[in-house]
Amino acid sequence: MNDMTLTERAVSAQDIKIAAKDVQVFYGDTHAIKDVSVDILDKTVTAFIGPSGCGKSTFLRTLNRMNDTIDICRVEGDILLDGEDIYDKKVDPVQLRAKVGMVFQKPNPFPKSIYDNVAYGPKIHGLTRSKAELDEVVESSLKKAALWNEVKDRLHAPGTGLSGGQQQRLCIARAVATSPEVLLMDEPCSALDPIATAQVEELIDELRENFSVVIVTHSMQQAARVSQRTAFFHLGNLVEFGETGQIFTNPQDPRTESYITGRIG
Amino acid sequence: MSTASTNSSLYTLDARTKRRNAAEKRFRLYGMAAVAFGVLALVVLLSSVLGTGLSAFRQTFLTTEITLDEKALDKSGTRDPEVMAKVTTIGYAKVLQNALVDELTAKGLLPEGMKAKDVGGMISKEAPAQLRDRVLANPDLIGQTITMNVLANGRIDGYFKGRVTMESAALDSNVSPEQLQLAEAMRDAGMLDLKFNWGFIFGPDASELRPEAAGLGVAIIGSAYMMLIVLALALPIGVAASIYLEEFAPQNRLTDLIEVNISNLAAVPSIVFGILGLAVFINFAGLPQSSPLVGGLVLSLMTLPTIIIATRAALKAVPPSIKDAALGIGASKMQTVFHHILPLAMPGILTGTIIGLAQALGETAPLLLIGMVAFVRDYPGAPPEGFTDPAAALPVQVYNFTQRADPAFIERASGAIIVLMVFLLAMNILAIILRRRFERRW
Numbered sequence: 001m002n003d004m005t006l007t008e009r010a011v012s013a014q015d016i017k018i019a020a021k022d023v024q025v026f027y028g029d030t031h032a033i034k035d036v037s038v039d040i041l042d043k044t045v046t047a048f049i050g051p052s053g054c055g056k057s058t059f060l061r062t063l064n065r066m067n068d069t070i071d072i073c074r075v076e077g078d079i080l081l082d083g084e085d086i087y088d089k090k091v092d093p094v095q096l097r098a099k100v101g102m103v104f105q106k107p108n109p110f111p112k113s114i115y116d117n118v119a120y121g122p123k124i125h126g127l128t129r130s131k132a133e134l135d136e137v138v139e140s141s142l143k144k145a146a147l148w149n150e151v152k153d154r155l156h157a158p159g160t161g162l163s164g165g166q167q168q169r170l171c172i173a174r175a176v177a178t179s180p181e182v183l184l185m186d187e188p189c190s191a192l193d194p195i196a197t198a199q200v201e202e203l204i205d206e207l208r209e210n211f212s213v214v215i216v217t218h219s220m221q222q223a224a225r226v227s228q229r230t231a232f233f234h235l236g237n238l239v240e241f242g243e244t245g246q247i248f249t250n251p252q253d254p255r256t257e258s259y260i261t262g263r264i265g
Numbered sequence: 266m267s268t269a270s271t272n273s274s275l276y277t278l279d280a281r282t283k284r285r286n287a288a289e290k291r292f293r294l295y296g297m298a299a300v301a302f303g304v305l306a307l308v309v310l311l312s313s314v315l316g317t318g319l320s321a322f323r324q325t326f327l328t329t330e331i332t333l334d335e336k337a338l339d340k341s342g343t344r345d346p347e348v349m350a351k352v353t354t355i356g357y358a359k360v361l362q363n364a365l366v367d368e369l370t371a372k373g374l375l376p377e378g379m380k381a382k383d384v385g386g387m388i389s390k391e392a393p394a395q396l397r398d399r400v401l402a403n404p405d406l407i408g409q410t411i412t413m414n415v416l417a418n419g420r421i422d423g424y425f426k427g428r429v430t431m432e433s434a435a436l437d438s439n440v441s442p443e444q445l446q447l448a449e450a451m452r453d454a455g456m457l458d459l460k461f462n463w464g465f466i467f468g469p470d471a472s473e474l475r476p477e478a479a480g481l482g483v484a485i486i487g488s489a490y491m492m493l494i495v496l497a498l499a500l501p502i503g504v505a506a507s508i509y510l511e512e513f514a515p516q517n518r519l520t521d522l523i524e525v526n527i528s529n530l531a532a533v534p535s536i537v538f539g540i541l542g543l544a545v546f547i548n549f550a551g552l553p554q555s556s557p558l559v560g561g562l563v564l565s566l567m568t569l570p571t572i573i574i575a576t577r578a579a580l581k582a583v584p585p586s587i588k589d590a591a592l593g594i595g596a597s598k599m600q601t602v603f604h605h606i607l608p609l610a611m612p613g614i615l616t617g618t619i620i621g622l623a624q625a626l627g628e629t630a631p632l633l634l635i636g637m638v639a640f641v642r643d644y645p646g647a648p649p650e651g652f653t654d655p656a657a658a659l660p661v662q663v664y665n666f667t668q669r670a671d672p673a674f675i676e677r678a679s680g681a682i683i684v685l686m687v688f689l690l691a692m693n694i695l696a697i698i699l700r701r702r703f704e705r706r707w
Contacts, residue, residue, distance in 0.1 A: 066592065071516045098595035108586035110605060120604070121594040171590070178594055 023077035047227035064100035101180035107167035109159035121178035145173035165196020321680025324462035325422040344404040357393035389416035391478035419673040476673035487656030494561025503572030531570035539631030554636035564625040575617020579610035619696035629660040
């Protein structure tokens with residue numbers, strides 16, 4: 001019985017990593033997210049765009065239950081990760097967040113060494129059995145984050161001593177080190193200069209080979225550059241969701257068109 | 266409007282700017298006056314305390330050769346300390362007195378017509394007891410002639426410190442000008458000297474009649490024991506409570522109520538904690554009076570709000586981005602707190618704790634109520650048993666000294682304040698060092 005439903009889902013939800021259906025988010029009495037349904041595909045970059053306060057970050061944070069830390073926040077609707085409801089009572093958010101990693105707007109490395117920053121996740125999740133294995137994970141994560149060559153000689157220097165762009169890539173390496181299946185990025189380039197931004201964008205494109213990436217961005221150019229699918233949020237509503245090319249060249253909704261042409265936002 | 270701007274030159278200040286500049290200047294002057302007043306008050310306080318108190322660390326000692334006569338001190342000749350203990354300090358006082366008279370006669374210093382009793386009166390009443398303890402500890406000294414530094418009477422000591430003058434001695438039944446003259450002659454002969462007084466720091470308190478022997482040893486041990494108890498209780502409880510309230514507690518009315526109450530507790534007069542301690546720890550729980558254990562418990566209760574408030578402030582000051590980062594890679598709440606937030610909050614927590622401890626160290630009122638004001642001459646034992654032995658406390662010792670009639674206690678009260686301040690200073694320096702060590706950038 002159980003097996004049957006699983007295969008059924010596998011067929012119907014092929015390539016769908018996260019399926020969000022009729023999601024509502026409330027902050028106290030404020031209705032922040034209204035009826036949002038989004039399917040996030042595996043090995044794809046999905047961008048959330050929209051004016052400030054439209055709820056795109058809030059929605060992103062519901063995907064790995066970071067909103068749990070806010071007492072007055074309430075989430076309704078279904079969010080399925082590989083067919084499993086992440087808001088089910090049986091789900092421990094800690095386990096969920098190991099699968100759905102997150103990179104924040106401001107680079108926030110721990111005030112520890114570069115090595116310890118990356119090794120922290122694998123350590124607490126018990127992913128490695130020996131020091132050698134841990135070293136390997138740290139190296140491969142830093143390589144995936146395109147930071148290895150810059151820091152390999154000073155792995156034990158403090159992570160906070162790196163430049164802003166390096167810090168953000170360190171945070172990406174840290175998120176990657178726990179081998180998540182989905183990587184959520186909340187405006188990862190807003191605190192970076194154009195060169196660092198380009199590096200991170202390149203990196204996002206490479207990460208797509210292994211992960212499903214969801215990125216919130218203020219920059220429409222960035223969304224156009226890095227994503228395959230784009231969702232446009234406005235005032236808590238999902239206005240339009242589809243192929244990035246189609247959203248930017250042939251938007252269906254007048255609000256989307258106004259936003260991407262710069263009339264609202 | 267426009268005419269004003271076209272006519273005005275940058276070189277001339279308009280009235281409004283002048284007024285603003287004058288106001289700023291006045292404000293700076295107020296500030297400097299306030300700082301100057303504070304510095305002045307501190308200087309006056311320190312100079313008054315140091316001026317009166319430093320002399321307590323030096324004490325007048327008489328150096329004399331004492332022949333320990335077997336006939337007087339050990340009639341039985343057994344050298345058995347238990348038998349010898351029958352000779353009281355009165356017997357030893359006579360030995361001391363005779364020894365001093367003999368030496369003065371030999372050196373030709375003894376004035377005509379001065380009674381042996383008056384010579385003996387120059388020796389502290391504490392000295393016979395010290396001699397007796399020394400002999401009983403080592404009976405083989407009997408029959409030998411030993412050289413010993415004995416405390417001089419407080420009035421003689423006062424003469425060399427300027428507290429007693431010839432005029433005041435003439436009116437004082439405790440000391441005569443002849444004795445003072447003899448003391449001066451003895452000083453010139455090298456028999457009398459002002460030395461550093463270790464007994465003031467390490468010795469026990471002494472009664473009203475022998476201020477020269479009064480020391481802070483018991484009080485220092487009592488205060489140290491209480492600080493240990495406060496540290497062992499208030500730090501873990503305070504930090505645990507703060508972490509729970511700050512990171513785990515649900516935001517509801519009960520939590521708010523608890524928070525308000527903790528803030529209020531910090532403002533409760535300390536004597537109230539003393540009454541609480543008396544009622545709960547002594548009358549209800551039956552713990553011994555004047556023990557460092559009860560004192561430590563009361564001071565812990567008093568220190569807890571301070572530590573909790575400081576710890577919560579330190580936890581709040583940790584940037585939320587660090588918390589997000591840890592939660593974002595799947596650390597549990599507890600891992601987030603213990604691996605990331607607590608280490609970053611450590612400098613603040615330590616500073617708060619040491620400020621709380623310093624406050625507790627200087628606290629007097631609650632200790633008066635739980636019996637630590639008692640006169641305690643015996644050192645408390647080693648911990649943990651020593652925690653229940655009677656002891657004094659430094660600030661209470663200051664209070665006790667100020668209550669006594671003999672003017673020699675004035676310098677000792679100030680001396681005790683100096684010791685207390687040295688401890689406070691040491692703790693503050695420790696706080697700064699710890700803060701520097703644990704401080705990390707993020």
